[in-house]
Amino acid sequence: xxxxxxxxxxxxxxxxxxxxxxxxxxxxxxxxxxxxxxxxxxxxxxxxxxxxxxxxxxxxxxxxxxxxxxxxxxxxxxxxxxxxxxxxxxxxxxxxxxxxxxxxxxxxxxxxxxxxxxxxxxxxxxxxxxxxxxxxxxxxxxxxxxxxxxxxxxxxxxxxxxxxxxxxxxx
Amino acid sequence: xxxxxxxxxxxxxxxxxxxxxxxxxxxxxxxxxxxxxxxxxxxxxxxxxxxxxxxxxxxxxxxxxxxxxxxxxxxxxxxxxxxxxxxxxxxxxxxxxxxxxxxxxxxxxxxxxxxxxxxxxxxxxxxxxxxxxxxxxxxxxxxxxxxxxxxxxxxxxxxxxxxxxxxxxxxxxxxxxxxxxxxxxxxxxxxxxxxxxxxxxxxxxxxxxxxxxxxxxxxxxxxxxxxxxxxxxxxxxxxxxxxxxxxxxxxxxxxxxxxxxxxxxxxxxxxxxxxxxxxxxxxxxxxxxxxxxxxxxxxxxxxxxxxxxxxxxxxxxxxxxxxxxxxxxxxxxxxxxxxxxxxxxxxxxxxxxxxxxxxxxxxxxxxxxxxxxxxxxxxxxxxxxxxxxxxxxxxxxxxxxxxxxxxxxxxxxxxxxxxxxxxxxxxxxxxxxxxxxxxxxxxxxxxxxxxxxxxxxxxxxxxxxxxxxxxxxxxxxxxxxxxxxxxxxxxxxxxxxxxxxxxxxxxxxxxxxxxxxxxxxxxxxxxxxxxxxxxxxxxxxxxxxxxxxxxxxxxxxxxxxxxxxxxxxxxxxxxxxxxxxxxxxxx
Numbered sequence: 001x002x003x004x005x006x007x008x009x010x011x012x013x014x015x016x017x018x019x020x021x022x023x024x025x026x027x028x029x030x031x032x033x034x035x036x037x038x039x040x041x042x043x044x045x046x047x048x049x050x051x052x053x054x055x056x057x058x059x060x061x062x063x064x065x066x067x068x069x070x071x072x073x074x075x076x077x078x079x080x081x082x083x084x085x086x087x088x089x090x091x092x093x094x095x096x097x098x099x100x101x102x103x104x105x106x107x108x109x110x111x112x113x114x115x116x117x118x119x120x121x122x123x124x125x126x127x128x129x130x131x132x133x134x135x136x137x138x139x140x141x142x143x144x145x146x147x148x149x150x151x152x153x154x155x156x157x158x159x160x161x162x163x164x165x166x167x168x169x170x171x
Numbered sequence: 172x173x174x175x176x177x178x179x180x181x182x183x184x185x186x187x188x189x190x191x192x193x194x195x196x197x198x199x200x201x202x203x204x205x206x207x208x209x210x211x212x213x214x215x216x217x218x219x220x221x222x223x224x225x226x227x228x229x230x231x232x233x234x235x236x237x238x239x240x241x242x243x244x245x246x247x248x249x250x251x252x253x254x255x256x257x258x259x260x261x262x263x264x265x266x267x268x269x270x271x272x273x274x275x276x277x278x279x280x281x282x283x284x285x286x287x288x289x290x291x292x293x294x295x296x297x298x299x300x301x302x303x304x305x306x307x308x309x310x311x312x313x314x315x316x317x318x319x320x321x322x323x324x325x326x327x328x329x330x331x332x333x334x335x336x337x338x339x340x341x342x343x344x345x346x347x348x349x350x351x352x353x354x355x356x357x358x359x360x361x362x363x364x365x366x367x368x369x370x371x372x373x374x375x376x377x378x379x380x381x382x383x384x385x386x387x388x389x390x391x392x393x394x395x396x397x398x399x400x401x402x403x404x405x406x407x408x409x410x411x412x413x414x415x416x417x418x419x420x421x422x423x424x425x426x427x428x429x430x431x432x433x434x435x436x437x438x439x440x441x442x443x444x445x446x447x448x449x450x451x452x453x454x455x456x457x458x459x460x461x462x463x464x465x466x467x468x469x470x471x472x473x474x475x476x477x478x479x480x481x482x483x484x485x486x487x488x489x490x491x492x493x494x495x496x497x498x499x500x501x502x503x504x505x506x507x508x509x510x511x512x513x514x515x516x517x518x519x520x521x522x523x524x525x526x527x528x529x530x531x532x533x534x535x536x537x538x539x540x541x542x543x544x545x546x547x548x549x550x551x552x553x554x555x556x557x558x559x560x561x562x563x564x565x566x567x568x569x570x571x572x573x574x575x576x577x578x579x580x581x582x583x584x585x586x587x588x589x590x591x592x593x594x595x596x597x598x599x600x601x602x603x604x605x606x607x608x609x610x611x612x613x614x615x616x617x618x619x620x621x622x623x624x625x626x627x628x629x630x631x632x633x634x635x636x637x638x639x640x641x642x643x644x645x646x647x648x649x650x651x652x653x654x655x656x657x658x659x660x661x662x663x664x665x666x667x668x669x670x671x672x673x674x675x676x677x678x679x680x681x682x683x684x685x686x687x688x689x690x691x692x693x694x695x696x697x698x699x700x701x702x703x704x705x706x707x708x709x710x711x712x713x714x715x716x717x718x719x720x721x722x723x724x725x726x727x728x729x730x731x732x733x734x735x736x737x738x739x740x741x742x743x744x745x746x747x748x749x750x751x752x753x754x755x756x757x758x
Contacts, residue, residue, distance in 0.1 A: 014310075017310070055503060059496065059499065062498075
């Protein structure tokens, strides 16, 4: 099962490498990884999406907690949370019909066109994994030539209503 | 605050001249003294010259032992730490100095040994340029340390050293590496008082939860076929006495691991002998048939469990360990108690005392059939070996060693057949009496570990039992032992083979003895004498006792070369990936 782990670690040189090294040394898998500042800039938040059964996930959490500079490890999957990923997608679209189709998909998925040339468009999409996956799948027949994805970030949810509302809008 | 430190502070306060502000090297020395360090094992080099210069000035407070190879330094620090529980300290240079130390660091990590290893590094401005003797020490050691540091500012040293020692000895002990660039040890910086240093990342060990302790005790009291499976955590937490009281009060069978030997007296009637691949038949069968496995300070290593899926198939597991990551790593326990094993056992003991004589009596009586079963396993398959008239049997060497040392020697070993024979035939009665390379299985560990232990315990008889293979990996440390007059005895079980590998080739690879013959070797007696030690040799059974006695009684460093039967095997053996029922007890 997929789990999203949120790891708060001191913002010091080499600390990310400790976490990543632990995953490879112990044979844990990393599906996506993203790192950035947390509320307190002395601490970074590392978000890792991984796969494994309950016991593997527990082991990952405990092994990460053993690191001296890790303050907190949370399996956000176990609690209500919001997950987002951003993707930049290059689509080859020169004809008017192709561009129209890209624009209508962009509108349905609440994405954005961020760059355009005579032959290509770059679109920006964000959402949970499924949404971004679906968006890319629908763009493929038109001609996707490049993709870059940020990996997931996640945060605990305060109230269920907003996201559900948004999910309805998308689907 | 220490007097020397007070002096420094006073100097700084009264004469705030730049030259009197301490250097990184000076701060390092003060911080080490503050941690109670009086012994360092090390080897100098370019990147640590400033530190060695300062160390020379501090030689009345810290004694440096000059080894002959950095691996030896770390194993000596491990021997020092394992025999006393104190933190062992190592100082080596950058590049090859650090890489040579890695084996020892990994060994300490696997066996939960508290050591602090200080490595020199090239100056900061050269880091990342492939400079002379540069290696990414924190990168290389990251997977085998509790924590490591690359110190970038001299002023950080007091806090780094304090935290390093805290981490090394707290929780599950282990190695910590402090990498100090040459310019950092030379730089002057404002000094922070060591007793004012705080380290925000420290963690405390939460005590074992009382409710869980009660549930554990109830499970033990009502179990019909329990086994206490005890490991290195007993020694690390100093739980041996409380373990003994608890086992005796409830009349519980105890099966120690290799690392647990001495945590419960091997000669005790409740002791089943060592558990695991080369453990006793009774210990392995008891675990296989047990209904409750009480795992105390252990990590369910594969050399103990064999095939996990069929390990202790009928047992429900109670696991007590200070390292939360050990719990559930290999075996999912029914009840987990994260915390200090001594505290947990003390709680079990006091709860047991509260529940009254009648309940204990009933519990003990309920296990009579279990003890009968255990006694019959012990009778049917005791540890044994075939004697011989014309060859010295390695097992008999260990028996004689036990007899001659009255079972009181501190014994260090390498890894392999000799190690297993020591574990089987030298009944250890005290914690910290056996210093062996358990987890990493490092050849060459025994000799330097014995030197470190001898230094820590000058009045004890310290014997390194090694194979002829392992001895040749670190025998250069004989020079260290001779130089510092550390009268260790090195007992070589010489069979001209890499014995354990040969045994596996015999048993599992159709006797294809691929690259295990090391019979071309120096004359170990002459080698000993070349180093300024004394050499002894026994080749025939009738000389064994006298030669051993002479060697052990020699006042200085002694090498006792015992030529043993070449193709002896260690039994019983549970083949890798198998279980107790697949145990091979004899040829």
